[in-house]
Amino acid sequence: MLIGEVARRSGVSARMLRHYDTLGLVRPTGRTVGGYREYSPDDIRRIFHVEGLRSLGLSLSQIGRALDDFGFTPSTLVGDLIRKTEERLNRERELLEHLRMVDAAEPSGWQDVLRIVELLHGLGSPSAARRQQAALAPADDLSMPAELLAEAVLTETDPNVAGALRWALARAGGDGVASVASGMASEDVDIRRRAVLALAELPGDEATAALTDALGDADTTIRRHAALALGARGVTLAVPALVGTVVEGPNDVEAAELLGKLARDAKWADWILGALVDELTAHAADPAVRMRLTQALAEMPGTIALEILQQLAYDNDRVVALIASALAKTLEERLDEEAETPQIG
Structure with missing residues (x-):
């Protein structure tokens, strides 16, 4: 089968097939009567093997090794691909969340977008002092995205930064109650404790309902904080x-x-x-x-x-x-x- 027909039937472009040939990855091993190189059934089968491995994210050099080295074991390579894919997905999920937070803040121009991005970087800083500063000193004309604050409240381990975040979240007007309350469903007791402390400082019936549910938590600290907040209400x-x-x-x-x-x-x-x-x-x-x-x-x-x-x-x-x-x-x-x-x- 000549290269043009192989390209039509396989869906792999003729240019890519030539590239495979140049790399020695898939070379046509047959010859026509007229002396033209053509792909044998084994060559075509190898093309599909190459495309299958490419779909898993392997590089062409990795594919060549996998197909030609009979002593090659895939477990290590597949494990590495899983780790890299998970890292990429986590980066993309983080990007998606940041985009949603920017959108929720309803920026009026690119200056607002840049200030929100700066806030995101501040709250994500490894420095506790920098995170606290970001929570306490937002721009006067920029509303703090409640979902961003709620996420930060649930993950913050430094008590001073956590207090600043709870203050900022309460200042945001209670829009983040649902996001904070979702933390009460976590299997991690520390996340639930952070959530109940934040809910205690948020106004409204929705926060009160979430605190009431927290009275049934298995953790005594969570029940205690919920009871104190509810008693005050x-x-x-x-x-x-x-x-x-x-x-x-x-x-x-x-x-x-x-x-x-x-x-x-x-x-x-x-x-x-x-x-x-x-x-x-x-x-x-x-x-x-x-x-x-x-x-x-x-x-x-x-x-x-x-x-x-x-x-x-x-x-x-x-x-x-x-x-x-x-x-x-x-x-x-x-x-x-x-x-x-x-x-x-």
């Missing part, structure tokens, strides 16, 4: 987790204050007070826990915890008894002051 679903935070610490003081605020609503006061008392009973042998619970009782509104504190003033643990006695005395004095205050009207 007045969400009573966080009460069990807040009581648990008082029991376990840390953040027990903050949790106790939030329980006190939630208990100002008479509808929830008895429930919250009862939950604290139940934990006192459950941890009768743990003085440290009982001390934290006793202090939390003092955060209850009015004097609803006075009777319990008076009982705890005779607790077997001396420290608990002293704390309860002091707190009960304070509440008793408050009652006396209220009784002596003349009622108006």
Whole structure:
């Protein structure tokens, strides 16, 4: 078969076939009656082998070695091709994300595009100081792409940079809630922890819903941060987790204050007070826990915890008894002051 016919049937151009011939990769081994070189069936089969390997990304020199060296094993080469292809795809995915972020910022001109690119480079810097600077000092007339900030929040390991990114994300108006909330589905507990901290600083019902879901997380740190954020928003679903935070610490003081605020609503006061008392009973042998619970009782509104504190003033643990006695005395004095205050009207 002559070169023109081979080109038509194989889809490989005559120019490429000549190139293969020059390289010694596929040479026509037959001859016509008139002396013209022609491709034998084995030559054509080799052409298809070459094209198949080219489709995998092999270079022509690699293909020649693979076809002619009978001792050649493909595993190493294929593994290298997989690694290089993965690297290329990662670069292209990163480029695609950057293009989407530029588009989301709705730049009005190329100067805006260049400033967004500069921001991307800043947030991607190996220097924590440079990343923090990029998060804190965007151009006044350039809105920070929420998706970019959300991605950075979920991957940032430096606590100072992470704080700056959360501030910038909250400043962006809550547009990144969905992107941040997606981090709660990660199998990586560190990513989920970063996500819950960011959600705690974002406004709106969508962030509150994501925080509520986080109360069911397997990680105690995530549940604690979600409960503190929800308690500050007045969400009573966080009460069990807040009581648990008082029991376990840390953040027990903050949790106790939030329980006190939630208990100002008479509808929830008895429930919250009862939950604290139940934990006192459950941890009768743990003085440290009982001390934290006793202090939390003092955060209850009015004097609803006075009777319990008076009982705890005779607790077997001396420290608990002293704390309860002091707190009960304070509440008793408050009652006396209220009784002596003349009622108006």
